Amino acid sequence: MNQQRKAIALISGGLDSMLAAKVILEQGVHVEGINFYTGFCVEGHTHAIRERDRRRPKRNNALWVAEQLGIKLAIIDVIDEYKEVVLNPKHGYGVNMNPCLDCKGFMVKKALQWMQANSFDFIITGEVVGQRPMSQRSNTMPIVAKESGAGDRLLRPLCAKLMPPTLPEREAWVTRAHLHEFNGRSRKPQMALAEQFGITNYAQPAGGCCFLTNESYSQKLADLWQARKTRDYELDDIMLLKVGRHLRPRPHFKIIVGREAGENKYLEGYRHQFTHFRTVNYTGPLVLLDGKADENDVELAARLTARFSQGKNSESVHVLVEEKSGTSYTLDVRPLHQDEIPKEWYI
């Protein structure tokens, strides 16, 4: 009697992993999804924070994909364990701070642990040979299989026919002839397959899965490490890098300026952890100060706060300073003129 085999599918919320899971579901395999939350995921946060994005229909794409496919989805918090991947990637970084190859290996390894704990048989991903310069090259695909420990229990249905048969193929748990040979950066084969499956509404084709591929975000992360003289982070640190304008006027402190109501509201949640500033007689942002600041620094931060308020052209703006300790006072300051803010202050 043929036992129904079980596959755990890495679901990012994008089209490729959705198609990979669908291809295997179509072969009568029981499929469930797994999605990892690293803290750097683009999913959710920025949409939730920024007012202007709030009006857009918001959904968690991984959940949405699972629902479309009719499969269960486990979302796993890997925030702490993922630090090692970001801080010490064995294979280095991509163009920005994205340690894609180590990241893939890590996620497949976590999926393998889940597979073993839940008596599943194999793992599937939506990887396509040649699609990503770092992690999806023909010579790096075996590295992910090997370093994750998944070996030939890792099946990539979208490009399996370009690779040696894996265990699920050799054991005929899946039919190799019905797998695919997608290759390269073209999205056409994926779009054609989506159409064949009647999938019309999917998230951005091959968008980056996380903020680490974003240049400006990566610069902020590098700045954080440099300023603290240590490469480490907590979840709050990396969340705050997603929000507001970041300016470092002095090596020992930076400010985070809310750009709109949604961000100001989000930053409010951090006001007990940071000395913060807000304008009193004009509408303006909430500004957090991260680092050590003496009297002159506080005044400079207040003048910057005034600069980003409606009172930027006035002679004097009242700025309420609330220290971490709870002490608060008002400073009357002249807003900095745009020419007084060197470009290099912007991180």
Next chain:
Amino acid sequence: MTHEVLDVRGQLCPIPVIRTQNKVKTLQGGDILDILCTDPGTLSDIPAWCRIHGHKLINTQQGDDEITITIEVTD
């Protein structure tokens, strides 16, 4: 049957979903869970999670700044 409360106010998605998922693992069929949230994303994500896993969405209450989502756990 128990009635429990999960407070995920101030947390942004997908953390409320992860916390709900982990809490539900400790509950049994018929148990009720109130989830207190602030991220509007929970309004779509928690019901979606319930549909996928077969749990029942009992009620959604939206105040100015707070949202309460009540679900019934199914086995």
